[in-house]
Amino acid sequence: MARTARAEVFLAPVGGRAFVFGDSRVLCGAPPPGWTLEAGGRALRPPSVREAIGKVEELTIAASAAQCANAGRPARAVATGKLPVLERSSVSLYVDEGRIEADGTNLDKSLVSWPGESNRLESDTCSLSPETPGARNPTEHCIWSVSRTLPVDPAASPVRLWPRGSLVAPDAMLFDEHGRVVAPASMSVTPKKVQIASFLPADAAIDVSAGFGLLPIAHPDAVADVECRGTTCRLEGGQLRVKAPPEGVSQVEARFTVAPGVVTKKPGPVVSKIAILRCPMEPVSGEPFRGLSSARVIVKLGASCARDVDALRFYTGTRSVDVSDKISVHDETYAVLSLGSVDASHITLTAVRTGSEGAVVAIANLTTRIAPSPRSVLEIPGYPGVDFVPYNREAIVHLPRVEGGELVLLPVEGVYSVRRENNVTYVQGDRNAAGLATFMFAFRATGLPKPLSEVNLATFLDPLQRRVREANEPAPFGTSTRTPLAEVLCNDADGKPFAVPPGDRTSISFRQRSSCRLVLHRERISERLGAQRIHVEIEVRQLDGTLRSEASVNERMVLRHGTEPRLAWIKGVLAEYDNVVVRLTHENDENHYLGGEGLLSGAPSLQWSLIFGTGRVRLYATSAIPTGLYRFGGGAGSGALALNFGVLSRLTWVNRDGKEGVLGLEAGIMAFGLTGPVSTSGESLTQVGAVLGAGLSIPIANASQATQAAINLHGWLEQAITTTGAAGVAPRAFIFGPSISIGNVGGTF
Template sequence: MRLVWLVFLFVVLSLGIARVAQAETLQAPFGGRAIPLGGNRVACGIMPGGWGIEALGRAVRPPLAASAIGQAVELKVAPTSEACARSTDTVKLVTTARWPRIDRASFSLSIDEGRLEGRGHELRNTVVTFPGEQGVAFDACREPQNDAGTEVCTWRVPKNVSADPAARALRWLPAGADVSPDAITFGIDGRRADPATFVIAPSRVQVSQLVPPDAAVDVSSGTGLVPLLHPEIISTVECGNLRCTVEAGRLTVQAPPASVTALDIKFRLAPHVAYTKKGTQDPQPTVKLSILRCPMSVASGNALRGVDSARVVVRLEGQCAKDIGQLRFSIGTHRTDVVQLETIQDVSYAVLAVGNLDGPQLSIVASRGDGEGSVVGIARVDTQPAPLVRTILELPGYPTIDFIPNNRPARVHHPRINGVVLALLPVQDVYTATNEGDTSMVQGEINAAGYVALRFGYRVPALPSPLDQVDLAVLVDPLQRNVKEATIPAPISLSAHTDRPLVEFICYENGRPYFVRPGIIEHLGFESSDSCRIVFHRERLLPEYGTQKLQVEIDVRKLDGSVRAEAHVSQTVILRAGNSPRIAWIKGVTTPYDRIIVRISHVADETHYLGAQEILGEPSIQWSVVLGKGSFRLYATTAIPTGLYRVSDSDHSGALTLNFGIISRLTWLDSDGKEGLLGLEGGIMAFGLTGATNSAGQNLTQVGAVLGIGLAIPIANAQSPTQASINLHGWVEQRLTGNDSGSNTPAIIFGPSISIGNIGTTF
């Protein structure tokens, strides 16, 4: 009980607050007498808009000028003058025109034409109000017509306005008046007008329709119910031998015998109402209605308007479900094509092609027999605008695309609609489409060219199978897209570690193919140099990767690291899927231990590749192979020592300023073919060619055989016939010719030299 009182108190306070917050509206004609403010209130402050104060502020006088018609002002009011400072109450004052002189008996209402007509004087801008969707609506008489000294006005009113005077649906007000129902209107004498003064009770009412155009008596449930357009004007009804009444705005009819296919209904109208058909009035009109015994409804929901391919699915039960194939369906006077018929558990469904709809409601009539036939069912359904379809295409992992790829499917993002499925539809010879759950995929045909718009089928999954796959409309994305190839970088690097690489580097070793592995330095014999090539496996390239744009760089480096300019290759290769591979041979290998370096990378071309900005500048794959094998090298070279010193007996010791000879050298090699610093040396040398002498003046010139070790550092053209090296030798010499004085014992020779040449073999 306590809770009930709290709720009651809250409602009372809320209503009170709302009443205080809403300003009261008082309206009176210009030039009229003062009107009371009422409610024991006085006006506060200066009067706005030409209004004046009378009766010590407890009455206000309307403006004197006609220019104030339609003007509304706010006036602050309070219980007393002393309370004005703290009062927040206001009153809305509206100036109207002087009341027109209306012949109230002259009003005639044509309901089905939505027209009210009246006569009188000074009717210009007189307002007629009526119920609207958002409260009170109105229309004004802009241009009254003159008829024998009397003005005639026509107002536009709704076609569903009530013609019952008790409904008080129509009211007139002077020009400039506030049409709010709670506005208080005063006359020119300053007296408050009775609200009944403004009620319009048409003396004549004309109707041309009593029931909807497609109305019928559906007695499938045992009792027929027919909607009435204007039940307030109907006095009585007669249905022949059947019992019928008007209840809750509908005609209720007893089900007739099975042999009855139509029913004549006689209406008696109210005294002031006239039924007019084709210009002839009938006080007791008779309407013939078909008897419907087939329950029929639209199972597919609201029909779509504004599309050429709209369809609906109607549901029929009872006897009609068994012979649905014998029924004809029509919309208005046009027969509708039946696209598909289905019978599911004693219920039959028909898919109807209704075409392009533009009205707010669709009525479908089912009839049996030729010609007009007999109507057996009527179904009505509202229509709604077709939804707009905007799509976005993407390849997973890549930015959105503005075309339809013809080499791989793209995902289609489209709007989601509650209770509806938008299924992407294929277009023959243009693109294919798949729909799995909420995912739609599209792929263009390989031979398609030009632009195309994506098409979607509007389907209702709540329909029983197979009707849930019926396209109730075809919606088209207004954006047209080109059909072309989508190119993404193929996995050249990753495929190199599989048994089906996209690109291979192959050489022949001992008559067998050797597949060079990427990322490491391979070593092959020099005899393999003429068999090395790059193989582009077009037959392994999947078409879904598109045309590959590759940058191929080939360098052949000498043993000293310098590049052979004649062997350098830097070329863009376009690679497409095909039936056979492409081969590029390696050239420019001329000496053992030349190194071949091959780099292949994707060209970062944003006009060619999707996601080109993610392509790194480094190669996608790289091979290195050294063409030369061996652990030791024996070669001959010419030595020109310029600062040797011989240690021997006193007659043969001394500095040897210029020398020349042929030296054979044996040294080891590393895996890249580079010689070791130390080596065994032996050969024939001519010493002291410039006539070198010792400290005693004896000639030191002689030819001798040398054997020992040497340290050699190549400075140019390593391991080529023109190799130049700086050397440091330590030899034992056996004299062959020269000064015969003294003993012929071996001598020790050491010192630097420059050698030119490298002719020998590797093993």
């Protein structure tokens, strides 16, 4: 009758009988290829062919077939070889060599397992010895590689034997060929013989500067007794406690007697020589980096070594190590050692006193670590991710973190300088540097007192190379109101300059037209802002909006910090109420400016508008040619005046832009009736008269210029100067009608 299985990994030998899942559980679905269901799905028979050995089959089992859909649990079944059988008296554990040897049957490709790190099982497969006989079912000699940390006490052996093809797992359930569960204890590997090579390494050394020293030993449970020649010693908590020998003794001999059941390569006690160290040497700077020629380590020295560091020579193996500095902090002595390029993951640092036949006085074991590949990021406040080193301002350097210390950016003369404030690193390029710059970092240990915390323990190069160039930031032309970076200045009547406010239109006396200029204050532009690429536009337009192209300016220029401002005089203002617009615009160049993508394309940073004229009343003379007047002068003096000519004076108002008012007062001399018109009663209307009245005038060309043309509508009182003498024609009359006027000669006040 097969026994019940309670594990979720099932190991059964090929050709064996069926095993039961247990707890009335059943297999869900069809069995794997080569496997056979029995007992209504509650038992599973392994394959019978050797080719199935080692194949892992995924299963689903449940308490009943009805629960397979919702309550099935995963499991695994593995077909194995026959159960291995050891000759217990042949099992030998070679601890320091990390192997187990044994004789037995069915050992070919069998496995042994043992708990490794975090209690995870580790395993190894048998390698048959070439001396194994080849007859049928021979006694085989097998070798397994195992951990060198296995206990030497046979009773504490955690090693377990598994058949060929096994899936090694803590919860695996092993069955024999009859379908019965194999007890784990029956598969335990208990060494009959345990062999060790030594208890101490060949270069064992102990620091006895405190009057005694403690030295860890391997396999303390294999030691039955120990004695030391030249001093006294004993086992204490798995370590060898050695009393300091007399001065002048540089080495003692420890003789270990092994416990019963433990053997050594050579019969008798195990003898180890121990170097006596009388000055402690402690690394305080952490694990050094390997693979770097700049690697350093700081060691703390005590006792006589601290008093005479110059008499010491330091080595890693057989290679000499230079002392780059000696530092005293709080009456303690430290040595900074230049290790150079180290490739090993563990190194031994040895201190030897000169003049004493190379006596070793201190030893320290160091673990090295892989050197990082640091990458830095530059930031100008407000502009992260800068890909160059600015020479006209500082940039913030963001450094990566490294365990056990910090990276410090080192200055490189002639390339860039470094400043550190409040744990923030700033860098600024050299103005005369050419080509690409590579940052150099130093690693420094944190937690050490100064000046130890300032020792460079290794140097690294940033894999990213950067250009050294000027950082250009758009200058705040439009917001610098107290000390403007750009302004338009004009002189008043007393010759004193005043600033034209940007944005609004400003009326300037026409007499001061030659005093206005654009001032670009280079001395106020900070060097931090770099080069300013700006577009300067000066437009001069007549009153009617016509552009004076010969007086306009449209130039691009580059501004940098300087000692004197730059001037651009406004020219070409020829007539009153000429309009001047001055625009200052940053070029939208994201490759030139930091944050250039945020500039509005074509939008001026500053704009001034000037009107050269301050008068509000205008008096001017013009010639008028009325062609459709009508004279109201009584029955004999009334009639149409087809063609007329005269000279008028006109008084009207002027707005801020220099445009005249439509309505004005008019007076002048007119010659009426040049074509010989007659009144309704047949009397001649040709005469010269003085007129006074009002008129509406709309310029149609050359407004406010001497050649102005306008259309008008008049209402005048006339006083005849000359008459035809016709009876009934009154000397006074009212005249109304349109005209065309040419000319505008006068002034504004």
